[in-house]
Structure formats: structure tokens, C-alpha cells
Amino acid sequence: MIAIIDYGMGNLRSVQKGFEKVGFDAVVTADPKVVLEAEKVVLPGVGAFRDCMRNLEQGGFVEPLLKVIADGRPFLGICLGLQLLFTESEEFGLHRGLGVIPGRVVRFPEGMAENSEKLAVPHMGWNQISFRNRAPIFAGIDEGANVYFVHSYYVKPEDESVVATTTNYGIDFCSAVWKDNIVATQFHPEKSQQIGLKILKNFGEM
Amino acid sequence: MLTRRIIPCLDVTGGRVVKGVQFLELRDAGDPVEIAELYDQQGADELTFLDITASSDGRDTMVDVVRKTAERVFMPLTVGGGIRTVEDIRRMLNAGADKVSINTAAVQNPDFVREAAERFGSQCTVVAIDARRVPGEARWEVYTHGGRKPTGIDAVEWAQKMEAFGSGEILLTSMDCDGTKDGYDISLTRAIVDAVSIPVIASGGVGNLEHIYDGFTKAGASACLAASIFHFREYTIGEAKEYLKAKGVAVRL
Numbered sequence: 001m002i003a004i005i006d007y008g009m010g011n012l013r014s015v016q017k018g019f020e021k022v023g024f025d026a027v028v029t030a031d032p033k034v035v036l037e038a039e040k041v042v043l044p045g046v047g048a049f050r051d052c053m054r055n056l057e058q059g060g061f062v063e064p065l066l067k068v069i070a071d072g073r074p075f076l077g078i079c080l081g082l083q084l085l086f087t088e089s090e091e092f093g094l095h096r097g098l099g100v101i102p103g104r105v106v107r108f109p110e111g112m113a114e115n116s117e118k119l120a121v122p123h124m125g126w127n128q129i130s131f132r133n134r135a136p137i138f139a140g141i142d143e144g145a146n147v148y149f150v151h152s153y154y155v156k157p158e159d160e161s162v163v164a165t166t167t168n169y170g171i172d173f174c175s176a177v178w179k180d181n182i183v184a185t186q187f188h189p190e191k192s193q194q195i196g197l198k199i200l201k202n203f204g205e206m
Numbered sequence: 207m208l209t210r211r212i213i214p215c216l217d218v219t220g221g222r223v224v225k226g227v228q229f230l231e232l233r234d235a236g237d238p239v240e241i242a243e244l245y246d247q248q249g250a251d252e253l254t255f256l257d258i259t260a261s262s263d264g265r266d267t268m269v270d271v272v273r274k275t276a277e278r279v280f281m282p283l284t285v286g287g288g289i290r291t292v293e294d295i296r297r298m299l300n301a302g303a304d305k306v307s308i309n310t311a312a313v314q315n316p317d318f319v320r321e322a323a324e325r326f327g328s329q330c331t332v333v334a335i336d337a338r339r340v341p342g343e344a345r346w347e348v349y350t351h352g353g354r355k356p357t358g359i360d361a362v363e364w365a366q367k368m369e370a371f372g373s374g375e376i377l378l379t380s381m382d383c384d385g386t387k388d389g390y391d392i393s394l395t396r397a398i399v400d401a402v403s404i405p406v407i408a409s410g411g412v413g414n415l416e417h418i419y420d421g422f423t424k425a426g427a428s429a430c431l432a433a434s435i436f437h438f439r440e441y442t443i444g445e446a447k448e449y450l451k452a453k454g455v456a457v458r459l
Contacts, residue, residue, distance in 0.1 A: 010327070013302045017277050047327035114207070117426055120405040122329055122374050125428065126251055126458040127208045146209065146458040148282060150304075150329040150374075169208055191282050191304065193246065 002026040002204065003038035005065075007055040009080065010046035015200075018190040022197050024204035035064040040073060040206070044190075045080030049089040049105060049153070052080045053097060062098065069100055069182060074206040076137070077184030082177065083155055085184055091153050101177060103157035112170030119170045122152045127175075129165040129187070135178035137202045138164070145195050147187040149175075154186060209458040210422045210450070211251035211429035212443055213284075213407060214436045216241060219259040221267045225434050235437040239274045245436070246279040248443035251458060253279070254307070254377075254431060257287030258352070265294070269301045276302020286334055286377070295322055299330065307332040307377050310350040313357055313364075316371055323372025332407075333373040337361035337394055338381040346380075346394050353381045361394065362401045369402045376402060377431065380410040387413025387434075395425035407431050415441060415449045422455050 004015050006028045019026035026042070027034065035041055043065065045052050056062055069075050077085055086097045089105035097105070112119040126146040131138065154173040157163060164183065167175035176185040183203070189196035216223045216238055223241050224232040235241070242253055253275070257268045265288060272285055285298045286307030295306050312319050312333050323331045336353045337346040346361035365376050378398050380391035390408045399406045405428035408421040412432040421430040435441050447457040 010330075011299050011302060011304055013300065014276055014280065014304070017302070018280055021280070046329055048324075118403065119208070120403055120428055122404065123208065124329070124375060124405050125208050125211045149208075150282075152328070188282075190280060193279075193281055196280055 002040045004028045004042045006030040007059045014190040022201035032060040032064045042076045043081035044078045049091040050095045082184035123169045124150045132163045135164045137183045147192040213252045213431045215254045215433045242275045252282040254284040272301040305330045307334040309334040319371040328374035332375045333368040334377040377407045383411025389417040390421045392425045399426040
């Protein structure tokens with residue numbers, strides 16, 4: 001069973017419906033005990049890093065999450081669920097994350113431009129992923145596939161070997177990480193139509 | 207490279223998609239969930255539902271439409287029309303919406319936008335601006351209540367203020383162009399795009415594919431919204447994207 005952690009941040013229904021669509025049962029849960037018992041865990045999340053981290057702490061999810069990850073159970077982080085894995089984030093001051101992956105979450109630089117047109121932040125819309133390290137979750141996904149992003153901050157891992165995909169938006173940034181049983185994407189598979197559903201299916205089969 | 211987005215807009219009342227001509231003569235354009243699925247297959251980049259009833263009964267119907275749509279299509283959904291409280295936002299997000307667009311309520315209480323952005327994130331807080339050119343001048347005034355009520359607020363200043371209050375995107379509709387099929391208001395859209403650093407969606411006036419091209423290139427919009435040219439099958443979204451690609455615009459095919 002796949003547990004989707006509900007800590008009051010964002011649209012979880014689409015993640016659940018996405019798994020159902022590709023044939024996997026997924027429960028949305030606000031109960032840390034359910035997380036501890038799950039075969040696989042998904043940490044979604046949109047909003048501000050600080051609020052997400054606080055809600056994880058107040059909901060009693062930090063210990064169960066670290067245990068699930070340490071046990072080697074498949075873990076999928078989406079958007080903020082990727083960023084929260086890192087040591088710290090610069091969003092609204094410096095805030096500590098779960099510290100599972102050493103590195104920092106930083107904002108897109110000011111004044112980025114492309115073809116003399118400035119690049120808006122948030123980075124919002126469909127952009128391509130380029131593979132650095134093809135994680136099993138990306139089986140059957142083409143190089144350059146378009147996926148849906150919406151974010152103003154991106155992750156900078158200290159160890160480049162965890163970078164699974166990169167995406168270009170003014171700069172090349174890490175758009176997914178893969179480390180053992182951990183996969184996490186800056187983009188939203190649950191909003192990325194057929195490509196996104198294929199990624200969710202691959203996770204279900206891990 | 208980030209691709210430019212094409213967003214079909216579905217005006218919904220009583221659980222049906224309708225399309226008015228100059229705000230009159232509402233024509234039935236079909237079932238919202240079926241139309242959403244059709245646009246999904248055609249490769250729409252997002253969908254926007256606009257609740258044009260804005261009564262409390264209509265709101266329940268809209269929540270239901272969003273819920274059913276989110277079960278079947280897996281792309282970003284925005285809901286606008288009558289979003290006035292944090293509870294309105296929560297209901298739409300819980301039903302499966304990713305963003306809400308706030309229009310009249312933002313003008314009445316700008317702090318509502320700040321509250322929405324702090325609570326749910328800038329990424330889901332779209333501010334919709336309905337603007338009309340001040341006759342004889344190179345500036346535009348914000349209107350509310352579906353474009354009926356002038357506010358005296360300058361549209362460019364308002365867009366900047368909404369960005370500062372945490373809005374993550376601007377949905378900009380030209381009241382002068384809406385329904386004309388003569389194209390987007392390029393100078394209005396360009397003025398707003400240049401004044402803010404968040405994405406701007408051009409809306410109002412599209413009648414052919416060249417208008418969409420101009421919206422991206424001349425006006426610099428991140429996304430173009432259109433309704434009737436897609437609803438009445440004048441063009442498919444795929445045709446629009448093929449056209450744009452041939453002219454060198456980065457689109458997702």
C-alpha cells in the first residue's frame with residue numbers, strides 16, 4: 001500500500017487519483033502510524049518550505065519519514081517533498097529541512113533572460129527533463145520529455161551523483177534526485193498527463 | 207526551455223459550459239468534464255474553469271465539476287469566479303484544483319491575496335485582472351464584477367501590487383477586446399508583462415491562431431487563454447500548437 005502524507009499542504013487528491021488511474025491503491029493519511037506501516041511513501045507538498053517543515057514536525061511525521069527512508073522502503077518526494085529532503089532552504093530566511101540529502105534549496109537568480117525576453121519566476125509550465133542518471137522511476141520516459149513545473153526555488157545537492165535529471169530555465173538546475181530508495185522530483189508527475197502517470201506507475205512497481 | 211502554454215477557458219454555469227457573445231446570448235457548449243477530457247487529449251497545457259454563476263448553489267455545482275474533472279484528467283486546473291474566502295479556496299483545492307483565480311475579492315480586500323498566498327502558496331494564487339483602456343490615454347483601468355464596475359485603479363500599478371502581495375501569476379483580460387475576435391490587447395499585455403516578474407496569461411479577443419502568436423511574441427505572455435475558438439471547433443489545440451511551432455514558438459507537442 002502507498003501512503004500519501006497529508007500535512008495540510010496542497011492538492012493531494014490528484015496524486016491519489018493518479019495512482020488509482022494506473023492501478024495502485026494509495027491512501028491519503030494524516031496519521032504517522034499509517035506512514036510507518038506503509039510499503040511505499042509519497043511526500044507531496046506545495047507552499048512555503050518553512051510552513052511545510054513546521055507542519056511535518058507538528059504532525060509527528062519527521063521520525064516516521066526518516067525511519068521509512070532508512071529502512072529502504074521506496075520513497076517519492078514531489079515538489080516541496082523534494083526540497084524538504086535537503087539540509088536547508090533559503091526561502092524566507094534559512095530553514096532546516098530533513099537533512100536526508102546534503103545540500104541547499106536556493107531561489108532562481110534575479111534578472112534571468114532568454115532571447116531578450118525576461119524569464120518569469122515562478123518557473124511555471126511545461127519544461128523538459130534531461131537524464132543524468134536514469135532512475136528506475138523514469139523507465140520508458142524519453143530524453144527531453146515535457147513535465148509540469150511550478151516553483152521559485154530549486155535544489156543544489158552537494159553530491160552531484162544524486163542528480164537524476166536536469167532542466168534548463170535560465171540555468172541548468174537539478175529537477176529530480178535519485179539515491180538508493182529515494183526518488184524525488186521538482187516537477188509534478190500527477191499533473192504531467194501521460195508521462196506523469198507513467199512515472200507514478202513506475203514508482204508503484206518499485 | 208520552458209514552453210509557452212495554451213489554456214482553454216471553460217465558462218461554467220449550472221454545471222454546463224456556456225459561451226456568450228459580448229456577455230449576451232449564452233450558447234451551450236457542452237458538459238465540462240467531457241470538454242476537459244477532449245482538451246486533455248488535444249494537448250492543452252492547463253485548464254481554467256470560470257464559474258460565471260457565482261451563487262452559492264452554483265458554487266456547489268462547481269466543486270462537483272472540479273472533482274469529476276480531477277479524477278479524469280491529470281493536468282493543472284485553475285478555478286475562478288466568486289472566490290472570496292479562504293474556505294472557498296480550500297474547497298476548490300480539496301476538490302482537485304491546483305490554482306484559484308481571485309478577481310473582485312482582491313480589489314475589495316487586497317490582504318485576501320496575501321492571506322491566500324501565505325496559506326496555500328503563491329503557486330496557487332492567481333490574480334485575475336479585467337482591464338479597460340482609459341479613452342485617449344495609454345493606460346488601463348481595473349474593472350470588477352465581471353467587467354461591469356470601474357474601480358479607478360491603474361492596471362499596471364495593480365499588477366505590481368498583487369505581485370508584491372504574493373500572487374504567483376496574473377490572468378489579464380482586456381475588456382475592450384473580449385468577445386471581439388480581433389486579437390489580444392497587445393499594448394496592455396506588454397505593459398503588464400514588463401511591469402512584473404511573475405507569469406502573465408493573456409486573455410480576451412483571440413479570434414485566430416495569429417492572435418495567439420502575437421500574444422506570445424509581441425506581448426510576451428507566458429500563456430494564452432482562449433475559449434470560443436476551441437469550443438466551437440474552429441481550431442483544435444493541436445492545430446494551434448503546430449502553427450506556433452512552425453513559427454518558432456516553443457510549445458509542447
